[in-house]
Amino acid sequence: xxxxxxxxxxxxxxxxxxxxxxxxxxxxxxxxxxxxxxxxxxxxxxxxxxxxxxxxxxxxxxxxxxxxxxxxxxxxxxxxxxxxxxxxxxxxxxxxxxxxxxxxxxxxxxxxxxxxxxxxxxxxxxxxxxxxxxxxxxxxxxxxxxxxxxxxxxxxxxxxxxxxxxxxxxxxxxxxxxxxxxxxxxxxxxxxxxxxxxxxxxxxxxxxxxxxxxxxxxxxxxxxxxxxxxxxxxxxxxxxxxxxxxxxxxxxxxxxxxxxxxxxxxxxxxxxxxxxxxxxxxxxxxxxxxxxxxxxxxxxxxxxxxxxxxxxxxxxxxxxxxxxxxxxxxxxxxxxxxxxxxxxxxxxxxxxxxxxxxxxxxxxxxxxxxxxxxxxxxxxxxxxxxxxxxxxxxxxxxxxxxxxxxxxxxxxxxxxxxxxxxxxxxxxxxxxxx
Numbered sequence: 001x002x003x004x005x006x007x008x009x010x011x012x013x014x015x016x017x018x019x020x021x022x023x024x025x026x027x028x029x030x031x032x033x034x035x036x037x038x039x040x041x042x043x044x045x046x047x048x049x050x051x052x053x054x055x056x057x058x059x060x061x062x063x064x065x066x067x068x069x070x071x072x073x074x075x076x077x078x079x080x081x082x083x084x085x086x087x088x089x090x091x092x093x094x095x096x097x098x099x100x101x102x103x104x105x106x107x108x109x110x111x112x113x114x115x116x117x118x119x120x121x122x123x124x125x126x127x128x129x130x131x132x133x134x135x136x137x138x139x140x141x142x143x144x145x146x147x148x149x150x151x152x153x154x155x156x157x158x159x160x161x162x163x164x165x166x167x168x169x170x171x172x173x174x175x176x177x178x179x180x181x182x183x184x185x186x187x188x189x190x191x192x193x194x195x196x197x198x199x200x201x202x203x204x205x206x207x208x209x210x211x212x213x214x215x216x217x218x219x220x221x222x223x224x225x226x227x228x229x230x231x232x233x234x235x236x237x238x239x240x241x242x243x244x245x246x247x248x249x250x251x252x253x254x255x256x257x258x259x260x261x262x263x264x265x266x267x268x269x270x271x272x273x274x275x276x277x278x279x280x281x282x283x284x285x286x287x288x289x290x291x292x293x294x295x296x297x298x299x300x301x302x303x304x305x306x307x308x309x310x311x312x313x314x315x316x317x318x319x320x321x322x323x324x325x326x327x328x329x330x331x332x333x334x335x336x337x338x339x340x341x342x343x344x345x346x347x348x349x350x351x352x353x354x355x356x357x358x359x360x361x362x363x364x365x366x367x368x369x370x371x372x373x374x375x376x377x378x379x380x381x382x383x384x385x386x387x388x389x390x391x392x393x394x395x396x397x398x399x400x401x402x403x404x405x406x407x408x409x410x411x412x413x414x415x416x417x418x419x420x421x422x423x424x425x426x427x428x429x430x431x432x433x434x
Contacts, residue, residue, distance in 0.1 A: 002116070003115055003116050003117060004140060004141060005112045005113070006060055006115055006184065007025060007112060007184040007185070008112075008185055009160075010025065011029075014189050015190060016052075016053045016056070016189065016190040016191070016192055017163065017208070018053050018192040019192070019193075028056070028057065029060075029112070029113070031057045032064060035061035036065050039062070039065050043087075043090075044067065044070055044091075045058070045067050045068070045070065045090070045093050046072065047059060047071065048075055048093060048094050050194070052179065052190060052194060054095050054192070055171070056183075056184070057098060058098060059170075062093075063113075066116075066119060068121065068122065068123060069121065069122045071124045071171040072171070073125045073126065073412065073418070117141030117144070118139055118140075119140045120137045120138070123135050124173050126267045126268070139306070141304075142306065143176075144185055145304040146181065146270045147181035147184070147185040148185055149271070149287075149303065150177065151186045153286065154236070154261065158186065158188070160186065160187035161188070161189060162188050162212065162213055163208045163209060163213070164182070164190060164191060164212075164215060165201075165205060165213070166194060167194060167195065167196065167201060167220040168194075168217060168220075168413065168414050173266075177270060177271055178238055178240070178263065198224045199227070201224060201228075202228050202232055205232040211235040211236070212234060213235060213236035214234055214236075214237050214256070215238045216239055217240065217242065218239060218242045218243075218244045219357065220415065221244070221252055222356075222357075225248070225252060225255065231255045233257045233258065234257065236258055237258050238261055239252075239262050240262060240263040240265065240271075260278065261274050262274065264325065269300055270304060271286070272285060272300060281324055282322045282323065285322070287321065288302050289321075290302045291323065296310060297310055297315075297329060298311045298317075312328055313325055314327055314328070314329055314332060314341070326343075327341025328342070331362075333345075335371075335397045340394070340398055342359075342361075346358065348394050349390065352378075352381075353389075354378050354385075355376060355377070355378045357409050357411075358375065358377065359409060359417055359422075360372050360374045361373045371400070371401045372398060372399075372400045373402055373404070375404045375409055375425065376404065376405055376406070377407065377408055377409060378405065382405075383405060386405075387399060387400075404429050406429070410422065410425055
């Protein structure tokens with residue numbers, strides 16, 4: 001049976017950094033082996049560890065026991081209970097349980113463990129931004145292939161020994177691929193923390209030796225640029241989960257003194273393409289993928305995707321594996337015979353001076369689409385000021401009615417807006433207005 005290594009570090013090389021303390025690959029394997037012995041005899045595990053190192057240990061231990069890790073889009077009691085009903089042979093792995101297993105006696109294996117390529121290593125769930133989260137199984141071979149493709153794409157700047165700090169959770173597809181898996185397969189140094197506030201991110205970066213990388217999202221990146229007067233120099237900056245405005249990318253490159261690359265992907269396929277956002281709008285597909293189009297849309301095949309997959313985006317194919325994105329298929333709107341996309345409208349909304357965050361929303365499903373709504377975080381701005389600025393940027397048919405000024409948007413850990421959370425926000429605002 002074809003098998004692939006769990007990690008590619010030398011045993012004495014640093015695998016992770018936790019609160020300033022360095023953990024070698026040998027110590028990591030000992031921790032994973034120790035936990036694997038203590039795990040219950042179950043098929044599925046939900047890895048709820050917030051510490052990125054503990055998460056990696058839990059993932060590795062589950063792989064050693066040939067268990068499958070479930071990675072939900074959120075950790076609300078309601079969703080975890082629904083998971084328990086759907087996967088009866090399930091247990092939860094928390095920071096406390098992992099710490100309790102540390103007392104067990106175990107030695108690191110003499111050789112790096114190898115995991116069967118066809119083992120279902122994880123089941124990830126879509127974010128729920130367009131409806132009910134859907135499960136997508138991932139084989140170990142596919143996850144490894146994805147990580148190696150990313151490392152190959154960035155081989156000019158990402159090298160063994162680089163430290164990786166992230167603001168995204170490891171339970172998300174992007175966080176799993178670009179922090180945990182890339183560290184395992186690229187002999188990188190995984191930072192265990194997940195700082196949130198700009199001052200905490202800057203302090204963590206300053207304490208991290210170079211070369212160092214930051215893996216983040218547009219919403220976190222904007223907060224960093226707005227909230228910190230001085231930013232530490234980086235060697236690599238990676239962004240994903242939503243289209244990044246080129247002006248924001250250029251500012252980030254200037255202030256971090258590092259190249260910024262953006263990833264395009266989805267839970268269903270994982271990472272598909274990258275671009276240097278400040279250099280132009282085109283995406284460059286990973287070489288092992290193929291795209292084709294028909295009346296249904298754009299289909300992806302090859303590489304670490306098991307079967308041909310219909311992508312949920314409007315794509316304009318170019319030459320040599322390049323393409324342009326024009327928004328989500330479900331985000332295309334047609335009002336009074338005029339067409340646009342939520343991605344384009346959100347870009348213009350967030351380009352307005354004073355707007356810290358904002359999103360256009362299609363009204364509840366089933367209703368006749370005559371007007372869009374919008375939620376905007378813009379302290380010091382009035383509704384009319386924002387509408388007037390939008391009139392200069394978009395067709396009047398797409399002006400939002402209503403436009404809600406709010407203190408914050410209900411974004412999840414990776415900056416997405418789940419549809420349920422938006423509907424709940426709308427209900428609260430409507431009730432308050434009434």
